[in-house]
Amino acid sequence: MAKIKRVRTHLDRFSLACRDCIQYYVGQRATAVNIAERTGSRIFSSGEAFFYAMGYFYRILRESFFFLLHKKSRRVLTFQILFTGVEALPVIAVISIGLGAIIIIQGVALLPQFGQGELVYPILITVITRELGPILTAFIIAARSGTAISTEIGNMVVSHEIEAYVSNGIDPISYLAVPRFLGVVFSMMLLNLYFNIFGLLGSFVVTTLITTIDFRYYVFNLMNALTAADILVSLAKSAVAGAIISVVATYYGFQVKVASTEVPVMAIKSVGRGFILIILSNAFLTVMYYLWT
Amino acid sequence: MKFRIRFAQQVVGVFVLIALVFGVVVLVAMGANQRWFARNYEYYSIFPTGEGLSVGMSVRFKGFAIGRVTEVTLAEEDLVRVDFYVEDTYIDRILPNSVMQLVTSPIGIGGGLVFHQGIGTGEHLEEHSLIPAINSAEGQRIVAAGLATVPSAGDDITRIIAQVEPLLASVNTLLVSVDGTVNHINKALAGDQSEPLGLTLAQVNTLLEEVEATLVAARQEAVDILASVAVIAGNFEATSAELRDPTGLVPRLLDADGSITTFLNDNNALYNEVEAMLRSINATLDEVNELALFVNSTQPQIAGILEESREAIILGQDVLEGVSNAPIIRRGITPEAPQPSTFQSHRDAQF
Numbered sequence: 001m002a003k004i005k006r007v008r009t010h011l012d013r014f015s016l017a018c019r020d021c022i023q024y025y026v027g028q029r030a031t032a033v034n035i036a037e038r039t040g041s042r043i044f045s046s047g048e049a050f051f052y053a054m055g056y057f058y059r060i061l062r063e064s065f066f067f068l069l070h071k072k073s074r075r076v077l078t079f080q081i082l083f084t085g086v087e088a089l090p091v092i093a094v095i096s097i098g099l100g101a102i103i104i105i106q107g108v109a110l111l112p113q114f115g116q117g118e119l120v121y122p123i124l125i126t127v128i129t130r131e132l133g134p135i136l137t138a139f140i141i142a143a144r145s146g147t148a149i150s151t152e153i154g155n156m157v158v159s160h161e162i163e164a165y166v167s168n169g170i171d172p173i174s175y176l177a178v179p180r181f182l183g184v185v186f187s188m189m190l191l192n193l194y195f196n197i198f199g200l201l202g203s204f205v206v207t208t209l210i211t212t213i214d215f216r217y218y219v220f221n222l223m224n225a226l227t228a229a230d231i232l233v234s235l236a237k238s239a240v241a242g243a244i245i246s247v248v249a250t251y252y253g254f255q256v257k258v259a260s261t262e263v264p265v266m267a268i269k270s271v272g273r274g275f276i277l278i279i280l281s282n283a284f285l286t287v288m289y290y291l292w293t
Numbered sequence: 294m295k296f297r298i299r300f301a302q303q304v305v306g307v308f309v310l311i312a313l314v315f316g317v318v319v320l321v322a323m324g325a326n327q328r329w330f331a332r333n334y335e336y337y338s339i340f341p342t343g344e345g346l347s348v349g350m351s352v353r354f355k356g357f358a359i360g361r362v363t364e365v366t367l368a369e370e371d372l373v374r375v376d377f378y379v380e381d382t383y384i385d386r387i388l389p390n391s392v393m394q395l396v397t398s399p400i401g402i403g404g405g406l407v408f409h410q411g412i413g414t415g416e417h418l419e420e421h422s423l424i425p426a427i428n429s430a431e432g433q434r435i436v437a438a439g440l441a442t443v444p445s446a447g448d449d450i451t452r453i454i455a456q457v458e459p460l461l462a463s464v465n466t467l468l469v470s471v472d473g474t475v476n477h478i479n480k481a482l483a484g485d486q487s488e489p490l491g492l493t494l495a496q497v498n499t500l501l502e503e504v505e506a507t508l509v510a511a512r513q514e515a516v517d518i519l520a521s522v523a524v525i526a527g528n529f530e531a532t533s534a535e536l537r538d539p540t541g542l543v544p545r546l547l548d549a550d551g552s553i554t555t556f557l558n559d560n561n562a563l564y565n566e567v568e569a570m571l572r573s574i575n576a577t578l579d580e581v582n583e584l585a586l587f588v589n590s591t592q593p594q595i596a597g598i599l600e601e602s603r604e605a606i607i608l609g610q611d612v613l614e615g616v617s618n619a620p621i622i623r624r625g626i627t628p629e630a631p632q633p634s635t636f637q638s639h640r641d642a643q644f
Contacts, residue, residue, distance in 0.1 A: 078301050078302055079301055081308070081309075082297060082298075085308055086305065190308065190312040196315075196319075220326065223319075223322045223327070226319070226323050227323075227327075228320075228323070231320075
């Protein structure tokens with residue numbers, strides 16, 4: 001009997017050890033399955049969100065076309081240009097005048113030392129018109145108007161205004177998103193022109209306080225250095241950046257569900273994603289420009 | 294209500310209008326500067342090589358840029374086709390029998406595509422027509438016939454000469470300056486100047502006079518020194534004559550009857566005496582050596598005797614002390630008759 005008991009004890013221990021091993025193996029496999037599942041789920045959700053955003057962008061574009069045809073909600077568009085374009089003008093003016101003046105002063109001081117005094121004009125055009133002008137304007141508008149738009153729409157969602165529009169048969173995209181989209185795009189292009197006005201001419205006025213440059217000579221060289229391609233790519237960058245800012249801002253505004261605490265979170269997300277997309281689009285357009293010219 | 298809210302439409306309208314006006318003005322200015330709206334007339338030419346030709350290089354006529362090269366391509370028969378345009382301002386200059394010349398300079402000055410106008414009047418050459426190169430058969434025929442105004446080929450040389458001319462002028466100025474300096478020095482040397490150079494020359498003259506006086510004095514002293522040296526030389530000469538004299542000191546010393554010879558020829562008497570003395574000294578030194586060896590060998594025995602004697606004296610002293618302190622001994626020590634020792638010191642030994 002004692003021998004039989006000992007054998008049973010050993011068998012029990014062996015069976016317990018086997019059970020632990022099996023449980024450990026199953027647990028490991030479950031963890032691996034969970035990781036794969038989560039990764040796949042995230043990829044699918046990201047893909048879904050991407051296609052949803054593309055569909056949302058397509059809806060905005062389509063509604064914009066009808067908006068321009070029917071000229072409805074013009075007042076919203078006007079106010080959007082006022083808030084985004086006119087009110088951002090002082091900031092844009094200060095930045096562009098400072099940047100242009102620095103380029104002219106440094107260029108006039110340094111470039112003649114290398115026998116390349118005339119190079120200051122292509123540098124001005126490259127920096128003010130083609131590269132930094134659109135992207136700096138976009139950053140300012142994204143930080144200033146992008147947050148305002150996403151916050152405003154988010155608060156409208158929280159206060160059930162969007163539901164009220166829908167229940168009254170008003171499409172919130174065509175009534176809320178499209179005027180903001182068009183307003184930001186137009187404002188961006190106009191502000192880019194103003195950035196060039198202040199950056200190229202305003203900075204000249206500042207520079208004349210320090211150095212002496214003939215205005216006619218300055219404008220003549222500037223117009224020789226400027227090309228139609230520069231203007232086109234600059235406006236294209238502004239329009240793309242404006243579209244990105246407005247679409248991202250309205251998209252994240254509509255992403256707010258019920259709580260008011262979601263509003264600032266979505267506003268921050270809209271700015272972050274907006275900056276990244278602006279930089280990527282700017283780089284893409286710059287590459288396209290160099291391939292084209 | 295705020296002003297900009299109340300007049301939002303107007304504010305936005307002005308905002309948009311200013312930007313649009315600026316855009317339009319820039320476009321117009323740019324177009325005017327870059328001749329967007331002007332017409333260009335296109336022509337082409339054929340060259341044997343594309344060396345020195347590039348797209349964008351200007352076409353020049355009498356130093357003015359009248360157009361630009363738009364394309365350089367390799368045409369049939371390995372010839373190079375150059376397409377260029379001429380601005381509408383200069384289209385009247387493009388007459389028939391005109392030729393093109395590619396001017397290249399080995400020193401990089403004066404190169405370019407140059408247009409030489411054909412001689413004649415009338416309409417300009419039709420667009421898209423060929424303007425032959427000056428070194429082609431057609432071009433050479435036109436030049437040989439005098440149908441084109443081709444300036445002499447010395448243009449580059451003329452330009453180089455023009456650059457050399459200022460250099461020559463500078464050299465001339467330098468020569469005039471050198472001439473003036475030489476005249477100045479001549480006057481100074483002649484003593485006609487009271488300027489620094491003249492004064493320096495006068496000081497040099499005074500210095501030379503002082504040097505001359507010093508040399509005269511030194512010459513007198515040198516004569517005295519030479520006289521003393523002559524006396525010393527005379528003495529040396531007398532001594533030398535004495536030594537050379539056959540009846541002098543040296544022969545007397547070396548004479549056969551002289552002292553040295555006599556001393557050396559005594560049948561070894563003196564030598565033998567000296568040798569005997571040396572032998573005697575040598576024997577004495579051997580004995581001294583033997584004595585030293587003996588003393589050295591007996592030194593341990595002497596040391597042992599001295600040590601035993603010292604111990605015996607110490608024992609005797611103790612005995613005497615005990616005897617003197619013992620109360621039993623009353624009658625002292627029995628007197629003994631003295632007996633002389635058989636041992637004598639080395640000093641008393643007989644050799």
